[in-house]
Amino acid sequence: MTQTLAALLLTATASVSAQDYAGYGEQPDSANHLGQAEYSPYLNRGYPQQVFWGDTHVHTAYSTDAGMIGDILGPAEAYRFARGEMVVASNGVRAQLQRPLDFIVVSDHSENMGLAPMIAERNPELLKTDFGRKISELVYAGKYGEAYTLWGQGMATRKDPLAGNDALTRSAWEKLTSAAEEYNQPGVFSALIGFEWTSSPGGNNLHRNVIFRDGKQRADQVIPLSNYDTTDPEELWAWMAGYEKLTGGRMLAIPHNGNLSNGLMFDDRTMGGKRLDRDYAERRMRWEPILEVTQIKGDGEAHPALSPNDEFADYGTWDKGSFGPEPKTPDMLPREYAREALKRGLAYEEKLGANPFKFGMIGSTDTHTSLATTQEDNFFGKATPGEPSANPDRFNEKITGYLQEPGGPDITIRHVNSLAAGLAGVWASENTREGIWDALARKEVYTTTGTRMTVRVFAGWDFTEADVQRPDFAETGYLRGVPMGGDLNSAPGGKSPAFVIRALRDLDGANLDRVQIVKGWLDGRGKLHERVYDVQCSDDRAITSEGRCERPVGNTVDVPSATYTNSIGDALMLAYWKDPEFDPRQRAFYYVRVLEIPTPNWTTYDAAFYGVDLPQGISPSQQERAYTSPIWYAP
Incomplete structure (x- = not known):
């Protein structure tokens, strides 16, 4: 673009009246476009992304x-x-x-929310109370243990020392x-x-x-x-x-x-x-x-x-x-x-x-x-x-x-x-108080033990193994199934629930060992059962007839240096699983558990950094994990 053309465009833009255009940097009228075909496919998506x-x-x-x-x-x-x-x-x-x-x-x-800061600031309202004076004097005298014990007496007896x-x-x-x-x-x-x-x-x-x-x-x-x-x-x-x-x-x-x-x-x-x-x-x-x-x-x-x-x-x-x-x-x-x-x-x-x-x-x-x-x-x-x-x-x-x-x-x-x-x-769908709270309320959430692995699961009656690879994995999941925290009801004749799962390692962390489904169910006699199924194993390990990886993933942890390598495990794991023992008359739940390869425990890092002995009775390595919210089935 020539400088002359650029200047003409800028002049033209500046001369557009407010009646014709909301103004540079402002949003034009966002009227309801429901039902209209629009070029951008990412407008108004109705599911978490x-x-x-x-x-x-x-x-x-x-x-x-x-x-x-x-x-x-x-x-x-x-x-x-x-x-x-x-x-x-x-x-x-x-x-x-x-x-x-x-x-x-x-x-x-x-x-007694805020008690310690009030003591530190010598809050005059706190010091007007008998308890406030007593506990503050102990703190100012350096008798911190006695001060904490004094407060603990109220907690143990459920008698508020600052009542009123x-x-x-x-x-x-x-x-x-x-x-x-x-x-x-x-x-x-x-x-x-x-x-x-x-x-x-x-x-x-x-x-x-x-x-x-x-x-x-x-x-x-x-x-x-x-x-x-x-x-x-x-x-x-x-x-x-x-x-x-x-x-x-x-x-x-x-x-x-x-x-x-x-x-x-x-x-x-x-x-x-x-x-x-x-x-x-x-x-x-x-x-x-x-x-x-x-x-x-x-x-x-x-x-x-x-x-x-x-x-x-x-x-x-x-x-x-x-x-x-x-x-x-x-x-x-x-x-x-x-x-x-x-x-x-x-x-x-x-x-x-x-x-x-x-x-x-x-x-x-x-x-x-x-x-x-x-x-x-x-x-x-x-x-x-x-x-x-x-x-x-x-x-x-x-x-x-x-x-x-x-x-x-x-x-x-x-x-x-x-x-x-x-x-x-x-x-x-958004990082706001309302968006986070709503996800908690509808249970579309999961646990990790500190790692940030990404885990997503959908369950439905018509998923196939090919659905795990779809580029529109999430959209298909919501359209044809339910996410973690959801419910399946009244199984169609002859069908079992099918699960599509994606797990991606923490980008700055360890590879993955395996993807599992934990099932619990109530049988016709009122007895409760559980079973853990390995549904995907890293490193091309086979799954045995008992539904478990044929061997452990291994362990690369070097304890003296508190290091490990990602030479084992997989960075991405895609799994498809259909319940082989499904009974449509029985209530059940399913949740996904994903395990990382072994990594050093925090005590191992401490021992290496500070040059102290490893604590006895504590394993030097562990397998971090994630648990999703369940998906429930009811007849």
Whole structure:
């Protein structure tokens, strides 16, 4: 183009009146084009086109059990770190993510929210209270352990030491919601508003993270419910219903993995002692559509005692007890683990007409350092005492076992047993609060133990093996089937559900070992079953008649240097599977589990970096994994 022609075009453009054109850089009228043929095929697609990565469980100094034991970073640092910026951890070590996250929820505990920052700033309203003066004097005298114990007495007895001082909680809550507003960037980074309700009857973990779909204007109309108010999830649901009625907003709750609940997370009775009924089942799934199945405090997908034929079930197993003094007993396990709860949910649906355990699955960290780190070579620990250093406390800090019964079995679990996990993968159309929340609500989400592998699955009655290779894989999946979190009903005569699956390794991580489908079902006699099928094996390994890869993938981990190679495994795995034992009369669920090749554990990276000994009893390598939300079948 000549300079003269360019100048003429610019002049012509500038002379177009506002009546003829909205103006350079502005959008022309976007009238309804429904039914019109348009050239661009990507307009107004009605299905999610990408996966977003986030953490729905991040604690900052505003959580008393973080701020009172050394965390000095607030929500601003948590958001900045999640967005990819460098921050300095509470112990002075610099920290940065390899890649930014797309969203997080700062979910600080609601019990005496903001207590530690108020002590640090010598808040005059706090110092007017007897408790505020006592705990502040202990902190100012350097008696941090005594101060934390003083606060813990109120938590243990459920007697709020700051009862009647709602203004203090409201002030802290409004600072948290203001920080979320400041860092929320629709389309770029989503800062969802939330808090943790810390129900702990007898020290058993029934915690839920409450996630708002809304912004500050609505969230500020309430003060978060706390353990001081109630330990009963049904009362939490009633409070959530009250919020929605008051504000017109929306919220959901995410229970933690049940491995520290001592059989209460998926109990057969309500907190009030009643047997589960249809109303309870419907309300539970209305308010708690997903479960946090993996996090720093162990993995809650399966337990080897419940799934003895699954060689991968013993992963991040925490099964000694809870935060209270009661040791774990075998009868508690079926009411703690996700796979067993999903199976029992089928029986409840058959009996009640509704399923109380029909949840999708995500992972998050439960970090108490303000830093959402899940990579093994970048793990900043559960809490500040476990942040990176050569100090033996990094491995030896106790997480459970503080209320050990004298002479009883050892229920101590230490930081060395922690997982650098997990993450939530969310299939959504846009990176906004609403887009992320809606995906959580419809269960189109999946869990990873920290890796960012991409996993997508569809199930339907007419998929063929060729559909896995289609360039319009997702569009075909939605048109002819259902995604993770969906339902299949009333099988057509003679047909079995067919699954098309794509799994792509973390672009900066390890190759994949295998793709599996985990099936659970209820037979005609009311008996529950499960089976794990290997549906694709890397390195051209065959699948045996028992439905398993013919041999293990191998292990390239060099322990002294804490390195591995991608000389084994596959970067991309495409799988097609049709249920060979399908009975259209039987209720069932299916979810996909994808395993990476072995990679070094965080303790192995620590040993190599700090020159310390490998901890005894901890495997130097592990296989990171992903679990999708199930797809359910009902007759």
